[in-house]
Structure formats: structure tokens, C-alpha cells
Amino acid sequence: MNWDLIWSSFGPLITGAVTGTIPLTLASFAFGLVLALVVALMRLSPNWLLSGIGRFYVSVIRGTPLLVQLFVIFFGLPSIGIRLDPWPSAIIAFSLNVGGYAAEIIRAAILSVPKGQWEAGHTIGMSRPQTLVRIILPQAARVSVPPLSNTFISLVKDTSLASLILVTELFRNAQQIAAFSQEFMALYLQAALVYWVICLVLSTAQSAVEKRLDRYVAH
């Protein structure tokens, strides 16, 4: 084992995490959540066309592999004249993916808020959108934090797929060092370790957020 090489490899791996994995995750999750809220509201809409489009979208995203979605956008779109760089391709693919999964979470969370809360909002004079934003979504947020955290943590690890479309991130750096040093076992375990540490931090953050949102619930 080349301990010097192993030790000095943490630098590029952490750099890959900080400049690749983490921003890719944050951007995709942010866009994905906005998309998910829109799709969730479409699915809850009484308009059959809107809810149909929402259902179709969720079905396609959940019914096809993320790697295939990524390849369609990066390698497929150029053949119809749309050429995207690796980064935008990755962010679009991951956002669309998160949007599909999180839409179902948000939809279920909205439905979990009792009907009486809508009525209470209406009786103090609020419109439907106003009730949704001020009364329903804050309560739905509490319900959706645990499942959304799952989606978020999965996304951190899924971004390693972006290495296949040439995005410089944690795993791609690990692959490159491994290829030239032939220390495959060491480098891939090191990469695993860095992902694990990121996810440990996220789990702690999740507990803090849950605790904060639980302040108005009986224990």
C-alpha cells in the first residue's frame, strides 16, 4: 500500500466533494423541490388535464433509471440539436428526478393535513392559495421532512453518476487517481468514506430540522 498516495488523495477527493458533489446536490435539490411542489399541486388539481400531466411526469421519472435519464439529456439531446455541457445536463437530470419523487412526498404531506384546516382558513376569509401557503404548507412541511431527507441523502450519492458524463466531482477524481496509481481498493474506499461523512452530517441536520418543526406538536 502506498500510504503517501492514499493520504494525499484525500485532498482531491474533498475538493471534488466541495466543488462538485455538494453544489450539484444543492442546486438539483433546490430546483427539484420547486418542480415537485408544482407537480404536487398539479396532481391535486381538479383539472383533469393538469393532474394527468402531473401523473404522467411522475410515472416516467419513477419508471426509468436515473442513469438513462442522464444519458438521454447529455448524449441523446445533441442528436436533435440540443447540446448541453456536463454541468447543466447533470443539474437538469437530477432536478427532474428529484421533482418526480418529491412530488409524491409533498402531495401526500398536503393530503395529510386535516380538511378542517382548510375550512378554518376559509372561515377567517382566506382564499385557497392563501390558505395553502399560510396554513397548509407549513403543516405539510413537518410531515415531509423525513421522507424528503431520504431523497436528499440519496441524491448526494446519486450525483456520483455524473462522473459518467464527465462532471468533475468526488467520484470522478477518485476514478482518475485510481486509474493512474492502480490503488483501486484504497481510492474507492476513500471515496465511500467521504460520501458517508457527508451523509452523517446531513442526518444530524435532519434531526435538528425535525426538532425545530416539532415544537408545536405534543410529545
Added chain:
Amino acid sequence: MSPTNESIPEPGVTSVLQARNLAKAFGSNVVLRDIDIDIRRGQVVALIGPSGSGKTTVLRSLNGLEIPDGGTVTFGDSDTAGGLSIDFGAKVGKKEIAALRDRSAMVFQHYNLFPHMTVLKNIIEGPVQVQKRPKAEAIAEAERLLERVGLADKRDAYPFELSGGQQQRVGIVRALALKPQLLLFDEPTSALDPELVGDVLGVIKELAEEGWTMVIVTHELAFAQHVADEVIFMDGGVVVERGPAAEVLRAPTQERTKLFVKRLQHDV
């Protein structure tokens, strides 16, 4: 805590609300048929009847939480400013429903407080967010009302920290803070433990004495007799009997009313 209009006319003079021929059906199940209600300023009307009689549907129709299939609701004098007339037989728009809700406020059986807001926020949400009143003024008003129902120290508590009776008193204050022309109560004590019922009924009784106009759906017949000016007994979606509280509850003329009153008294 008295109604907004300073010069309260004699009760029984000014009409607050007139409902005519309210009708509603869910599929083939007729829940309301030809319901007429007149409410004058300062009057307390109690709606009683067995479950499924349609009394809650009538109440919810007055707040636009149910939309009747037919009939009209008129608030005040529809020709003057502040008057409102809605024909449910025609298409009813969002604006009309909003105008309806602007004039009445509902107190729910299960309180329906907003669990993510403190007591104070629950109360000022409508005045500040919907009615656009200055926040400082809304807070002062909320504190005054909380004081009146004995909950001044619960201002910053969350609903889950309160007993059912306390939550319902906050529910009543939330409705009062909107300064509605008409207060609607949907079985306000039915979800409460028996020892907490008295507190809530006490508050409602005080509101009646202060001249608030109210419609109360209730199973508390003794309370209805004590507080209500008029009692309306409903069964099967129609009004079976109506009149002064003492008459309807003590000497009902209709068989169905007699049976209902007798059965509830047996429960006691």
C-alpha cells in the same frame, strides 16, 4: 367585545340575514329542503335535531363551506352598501363566497386551531392577513379578547398545550376578532370533556347578553332554552318546528320534536 356597531338597535328590528328555500342534495340523498331562516340583529337562534338532520349543513351554508344547490341568502338590505344577496340557483363566484365569509365567522366542533401558530397568531391571522388591519391594533384587540375569556396568560402557547375547553375559547376569540355580523357555532361543546363544557357555554352566554347575533347548532337543550331567542328543530333535511325556545323545548307541538326532546332528556 360588543358588536362593531355602537348603536345597537332594539333586537328584533334590523334583519341581519335572510335565507330562503335553501336546498341541497348529495346525489339522490336530499340533505336540505326548503329551509327558511330569518335572523335579526342581536338574536340567538339555536338549531337542534338528530344527527343527519341537516342542521350542520345549514350552518355551513351560511359561511360558504357548503354551497347549496338552490335558494338565496341575503345579508342586511341588499340594496344598500354592505348588503349582499346570493342566489345559489345561479352560478356562485369566488367573490360572492368571499363576501359571505366576510360577514360571518365559524366556531368549529373540533376547534380547528392552526397548530403551527401560537394562540396570538391564530387570532390575528385573519385581521392582519385578510382584513389588512394594523398589526399592533390586532394584537391589542386579541389581548383584550383573551383577557375576557380568561386566557391572557396563554397568548404565546401553542394549541397542543391547551385543554379542549381552552382551545375552544381561543376558537371563539379567533371568530370574534374578525368582527363579523354573525357568529356561527357548530356543536361547540360536543368534543369537550363534560367538566369543560360549562366554561365554553359561559362564554357563549356572555356573548349573547352583549348583543352578538348568533346561530348555534347544539345538543345542549338546557343551554339552548336559556340562551336562544328562537329554536329551530330540524329532521330529515326540513324544518319540523320553530318558535320561541321555551315553547319548542317545553311544549313542542310536533310528534318528532316531542320524541327528540324526550330522548335527549332521558340521556341526562
